[in-house]
Amino acid sequence: MAHASGNTDVRQGILDTAHRIVGAKGFSGVGLNEILAAAGVPKGSFYHYFGSKEAFGEALLEDYFEDYLADIDATLTEPRLSHAERLMNYWRKWQATQGSIDYQRKCLAVKLAAEVSDLSEPMRLVLKNGTTGIIERVTGAIEAGVAEGSLKIEGEPQATAETLYQVWLGASLMAKIERTDAPFEAAMATTRRILNPQPA
Template structure:
C-alpha cells in the first residue's frame, strides 16, 4: 500500500531528527535523510520547497512532539507542581545523558548552528523554546499557589525563574556534551533544587 502524503512527510522529518541529533544540520545531506526514511530521492521537493523550509518544518515537528511530552509530564495527576517540575528535569537529564552525553535534544545540538544559517529555523527555535519556558512558568506559578514551590530569584517572579532554569539546563547540556560527563547535569539538578527550595 503506498504511503499517505502526511506519513511520507512525517517519515522524512523523523529520519532527519534522528540523523541530525548526531551529526548536525549542515553535515547531513538530503539524500542521506531520504535514504534513511525509505523515500525516493527525487521526491524531496514534492514535500519541501528548499532545505531551509525542510529545516524549519523539522524544528516545528520536533517542538510539537517535545511540547506534547512536556505537557504530559507537567500535568501528571496525583503529584504536586514541584514533583511534576522535577520529573521534567529528570527526563531532561536522562535524554541528555544517552550516547555519552550526546543527547536527543535538537535545541542543544542545532541551536547555535542553525541560528546562524537560517532565519526561519532560528525563529522556529525561538518560538519552541519560548513555549517551553511558558510551560515552566505556569508550573512554577502553580507550585507557588499549591505551596509546593518557593523561589527567591527576581522577587520570586515565575517567568524569570523559568527562564533562568531553562537557560541553566540548556547550558549544562552543552557542557555535558563537551566533556561527555553527566555530572554537569547532576550539578544542575542540585542547583535547581536549591533555587526552588526543594
C-alpha cells in the first residue's frame, strides 16, 4: 500500500510544481523537462504518471478546479455571515489572488482558457466543467441571498451568475494587460450594482 501512496505523492508533487510554473508561463511555453527538474522527478518516469502532455494538462486543470471548488464552497458557507457577505467575500478573494503578482496558485482558468481551448478539446472540456461548477455555486449563493433578503437582483440567478463570472474573467485579463487593479475595482462596482447587497 505504501507504494501506491508514494506514487500518488510523486504525481501530486509534479502537479503542485506545475501549477506554479504553468501559472507563470502558460501551458505551451513550459517544457516537461523544466517541470520534472523542478519537481525532482526523472524524465523517464513522467509517462508512468501521465500518458501524454495533454493528459497531464487535463490532470493539472482537474487538480486546480478540485481545490478551487473546495475553496469556494468554504467561502460560500462561512458561518455567521449573510449569503450576500459570503458572495462579496468570494469576489474580494478573486481580486486578492488575481491581483497579486506573487500569488502561486493564480487562476489557471484565466491563464489557460484562451491558450488551450483551441489546442486541446479534452482540456477545453475540463475548463468548461470547472467553470460550470463555479457558476453553479455562485448561482446557488445568489438564490440563497435573494431568499434571505440580503441580495436584490433583477433577472434570473443563473444568468446573473454567468454575467458576473464573465465580468470577473474579463477584469482578470484586463488587469494583466494594464498591470493595475482598476479593472477589479470596476468589476467590484459592477458586482455591487448587479447584486444590490442589502443592509443587515
